[in-house]
Amino acid sequence: MPGKRLIDTLRGEKTDRPPFWFMRQAGRYLPEYREIRKSASSFLDLCYTPGLAAEITMQPVTRFGMDAAILFSDILVVPHALGQEVRFVEGEGPKLVPVYNEAEIARLSMDALAQRIAPVCETLRRVKKILPADKALIGFAGAPWTVACYMVEGGGSRDFEKVRGWVCRDPKGFARLIDRITEATIVYLTAQAEAGAEALQLFDSWAGVLGEAAFASLVIAPARRIADALKMRFPQIPLIGFPRLAGANYLAYAGQSGMESMSIDYSVPLGWTRAQLQPQTVLQGNLDPMLVAENIDAALAQAEAIRRAFGGRPFVFNLGHGMLPHTPVAHVQALSDYLKTP
Template identity: 40%
Template sequence: MNNCEGYDMNDLLLRTLRGEATSRPPVWMMRQAGRYLPEYMVLREKYGFFERCQTPELACEITLQPVDIIGVDAAILFSDILVVPQAMGLEVQLIESKGPVLPEPIKTRSDLQRVRVPDVHETLQYVFDAIQLIKKELNGRAPLIGFAGAPWTLLCYMVQGKGSKTFDEAKAFCYIQPDLAHELLQMITDTTIAYLKAQVKAGADTIQLFDSWAGLLSPEDFSNISLPYIKQIVAALKDEVPVIIFAKGAWYALEDMAATGAHGLGIDWCIKPELARKAAGNNITLQGNFDPAKLLSPIPVLKKEVSKMLNAFGNGRYIANLGHGILPNVPVDHARAFVDTVKEWGIAIAK
């Protein structure tokens, strides 16, 4: 169902993803609902992480905070990619300042027996309830982005059992037990498709797929381990809503990802805008690619750097964003300066 009908909404993001002409690029920031906002920290002190995710009223309040406080053009659902492994039967602990821990990771075929493709309405209904509540509260002020982790990235956590800079155990699992790895990847894919379709039915206006650890794979391994499953997910959703793929570090696969039929590609700061555009082609929207650490610069410097980025990408098929999630130590007025600079740039080019 198309959720932009029936009311006058700020649909800059959706129009940009569809390739329509807009007065300026839309702007939002990955991890915008979270730990750099004092209002979020108040809730973090009171409630555990999964309590925040699983209580629709809390997820709604947190999702709306950056729309109200810094004026972004899109809300992104407050949740976590690891709710999917959780729904599939694995225990997931999220320890503040330490990160995710999965105490019983998948190592063998017998371990795989503990994992299932669930009925998402039985295991993840709290997400869909949150989406319905958020849509009601947003009331057209901005579109809502739903999301999930890409299968390779979820496999990383499900096999490694914790965060890692290299995920060497997860990679070795794919190399040593390829049949088992592909079986698990397909189970994650089937769950993710059902999950995202239900997000759309509940009201998500667009979907972003996060392949946070894509850059750990060689081009050949990405084509074998990650891309086939991303393709399935995009194919299942692209006719219902615009789909954005963010495969961090996988600049080498921009052409292949553009060929999936996705509407948008997120890129990090390690590729020049002109190279990204050349690789992706002109029929897809690019999103990114400001280095989050640059948000710590003095505001005049920050604004100059944002303008430089905007000039490099131009105003066609482009969404202003970061190249990864916002850092927890970014001052709120710096985040607001990022957003305001995009809006001001739009006014300047319109004159």
């Protein structure tokens, strides 16, 4: 059986070249995705329809030959599975009925969680059956802090004033929300591992809005709790954390989160990252997706700089955030072709 570059690399082994995959590698920039999207009544319906979600998961791997497929789903599956109303509005993004207090936290129920996440796990099983043997299958979840941001704000936000206000005003009450999300996330990722996921990524997109103390309690501590729970059951499955825009807090995350690997965003200097972070963790990142969308020559030059900076140790090439919807397919093809060279 052929080895899997991604899994070998995440375990700290050297491979013939750095493995690569892209965050949001399946999605709106692909014409085949847009065609399938027409057949679903809503984005969540797409996530919960295993046949369609499995096909979407496979689309970029089939077209570009990445070293991994990542589950097509959304980080808001967890609050939806807990009973919070979640919908996606075309052109506006997610809309949730906000959670404001402890009474509303108490209404978030684990009772139907397994049933509600079952279609997502079926997607993983279907992909596992058809994925080439040398490709890895990645599952994922939103990290508790980032999921809480959406749950409290009722959607995206510029400043996250409501959720940060709750943290400052009533830290013990807010901790109960984080605990509930953490508990659900452990169940969710455990189910993904049982369904065939070979690596798991925790997306903490809004980690960078927190100061040092809050970062430790709301980003690192839940990540460690999730990592410890998963490692008890699945010690062979590598875990990847992505505390986006964490800045100097990346250091603490790398050393304390329990994750074998850490994604970094494109704002982090390569030299500092190589010297300070790479000795502690298997890095993943960190090309600016805007470069890929707007200037493929500059993107290829930066990709070369990233591979040169991090190539002395095992690392995974990725973007520093998700692929943008207006990215030309030809640009992704050119980048993929380059990354497949030793």
